[in-house]
Amino acid sequence: FMRKNRINVSLVPMEQPMQSLAAWAFGAHGARQILFMHDASLHLGERSPIIALLRRFHIAPADEVVVFSDSVREGAIANWGLDPEHVHLTDLPPMFDAPEPSAPRRLPEDRAVVCGMFGRAVAYKGFDIAVEAVAALRADGRDVELRLVGAGVTGFIPAEYRSESWLH
Secondary structure (H helix, E strand, C coil), X not given: CCCCCCXXXXXXXXXXXXXXXXXXXXXXXXXXXXXXXXXXXXXXXXXXXXXXXXXXXXXXXXXEEEECCHHHHHHHHHHHCCCHHHEEECCCCCCXXXXXXXXXXXXXXXXXXXXXXXXXXXXXXXXXXXXXXXXXXXXXXXXXXXXXXXXXXXXXXXXXXXXXXXXX
16 A cells, blocks of 8 residues: 555554554555654553563664653663664644643533543553542542543442442
8 A cells, every 4th residue: 555655654653562563564665654652661561571572673663753752752762772863852732723822721610520531441550540539639629520431440440439429
C-alpha cells in the first residue's frame, strides 16, 4: 500500500511494542519514519525483557523521534540510546483553535463533577488511587462522581468502596 501510493513518511503517533514488526515494514521501501514517544521508560506493569526487546525493535527504525517533555527527551536518549540530534521536543497542540490562551473552566454548580479514568486495567494505572482520591473529596463535602471505564478495572477498586453510589 505504501509503495503503491508513494507514501514517503510514516507517522507513528503512539508506540505499541506488539507492532514492532510493522514498524520495520513501514520503512522497508525507504519511507522515513517519525515516532512520537510519550514515555521514555516502561510502565510498572510492562517491565519485562520481552517487552523491552519489542520496544527496542519498535524504536530502532525511527528516523526521528518526537517527545513532549524534557524528561522524556533525556530518558529517550539515556534509556534507548537515541541520537540527541534526532530527538525533538515539542508541545502538545491545543485541543481547539483558540486565538488566546483559555481561562480555567469553572466547575458546575448544579451537578456533581465527574472524574474519569479509562484504559487497560493494569496496576500502575492507579484506579485504586483515583477511588481513594474521590472518596477523600466526597468526605470533604465535594459533589464528585468517578467513572472507571475498561475491562477489569473493578478488580482494582478497594473492597470498602465497591458498593458506593458515586462510583460508576
